[in-house]
Amino acid sequence: MNEADATDRPNPAGIYDYILGGTANSAVDRAAADRALKVLPELGESAWANRGFLQRAVARMADEWGVRQFLDLGAGLPTQRSTHEVLAEHCPDGRVVYVDRDPLAVERGDVLLRGIAGATMVRADIRDVEQVLSAPRTRELVDLELPVGILLVAVTQFLPDEDDPWALVRRYVEAVPPGSYVAISAPTSDKQSERVVGNVRSEMARAGARAVSRSRAEFTRFFEGLEIVPPYPGAEPVVVHVGQWGAEDPEVADDDGSRWFYAAVARKP
Numbered sequence: 001m002n003e004a005d006a007t008d009r010p011n012p013a014g015i016y017d018y019i020l021g022g023t024a025n026s027a028v029d030r031a032a033a034d035r036a037l038k039v040l041p042e043l044g045e046s047a048w049a050n051r052g053f054l055q056r057a058v059a060r061m062a063d064e065w066g067v068r069q070f071l072d073l074g075a076g077l078p079t080q081r082s083t084h085e086v087l088a089e090h091c092p093d094g095r096v097v098y099v100d101r102d103p104l105a106v107e108r109g110d111v112l113l114r115g116i117a118g119a120t121m122v123r124a125d126i127r128d129v130e131q132v133l134s135a136p137r138t139r140e141l142v143d144l145e146l147p148v149g150i151l152l153v154a155v156t157q158f159l160p161d162e163d164d165p166w167a168l169v170r171r172y173v174e175a176v177p178p179g180s181y182v183a184i185s186a187p188t189s190d191k192q193s194e195r196v197v198g199n200v201r202s203e204m205a206r207a208g209a210r211a212v213s214r215s216r217a218e219f220t221r222f223f224e225g226l227e228i229v230p231p232y233p234g235a236e237p238v239v240v241h242v243g244q245w246g247a248e249d250p251e252v253a254d255d256d257g258s259r260w261f262y263a264a265v266a267r268k269p
């Protein structure tokens with residue numbers, strides 16, 4: 001990013017981009033990310049485990065299940081081999097609508113996507129399903145009569161229980177036809193010590209961020225009424241840690257970063 005774009009406040013999408021090794025971030029984003037990495041050194045591993053999940057899920061939806069159009073909800077910046085780049089490798093006619101509520105992420109994203117026909121950014125709060133689905137840019141790229149890949153990667157933690165994120169997932173699922181798929185990853189503290197979780201919470205509170213971590217049962221509820229697919233060959237159709245999904249060697253992939261997130265992909269029957 002051009003430093004001239006920088007503001008004096010860290011931007012979540014910029015922080016995430018920096019943690020992924022991208023360049024679409026400002027000095028304040030980098031400083032905030034470095035502070036977070038001090039509290040949680042495996043944050044980089046964790047962000048990459050998530051990005052790897054997104055990439056493998058999109059590739060599998062395109063190659064195995066013929067999905068050609070995607071809604072990437074809470075997308076952040078379209079950098080570091082994001083959805084449109086994976087699609088370019090697997091189905092060049094694929095289309096993706098990136099949705100984020102953060103004006104700076106959308107502004108930067110618009111610049112990054114300039115000249116790319118099958119990808120666009122929509123600025124909206126994903127809780128406003130109607131606004132997301134009826135946005136002119138969404139309607140241009142996504143035909144709701146055909147199967148859609150709905151991606152909610154590392155975003156439902158920003159939706160507290162009062163927002164009923166389970167109902168939100170259902171509303172998106174209801175809007176798409178059978179044969180559509182939903183991919184979700186979300187943080188959990190099931191495998192973490194109370195001390196580490198406490199440290200992470202206080203650092204987030206200091207940064208003014210609020211994120212919910214969910215148990216396996218709470219995460220699994222996102223997929224009610226859907227058919228969870230086996231995450232890798234020979235696996236049962238279950239929720240796994242994010243690095244394991246689609247991994248060549250699920251045991252090796254289940255590292256400390258991976259254990260901060262659950263992931264699953266499910267089909268709408």
Ligand SMILES: C[S@@+](CC[C@H](N)C(=O)[O-])C[C@H]1O[C@@H](n2cnc3c(N)ncnc32)[C@H](O)[C@@H]1O
Binds near residue numbers: 050051073105126152
């Ligand atoms: C941790 S980033 C994840 C980005 C991307 N999905 C990925 O996995 O690389 C979360 C993003 O969700 C966005 N976000 C959080 N709550 C949102 C909401 N209610 N509506 C739209 N975007 C939201 C934030 O602005 C941020 O860019």
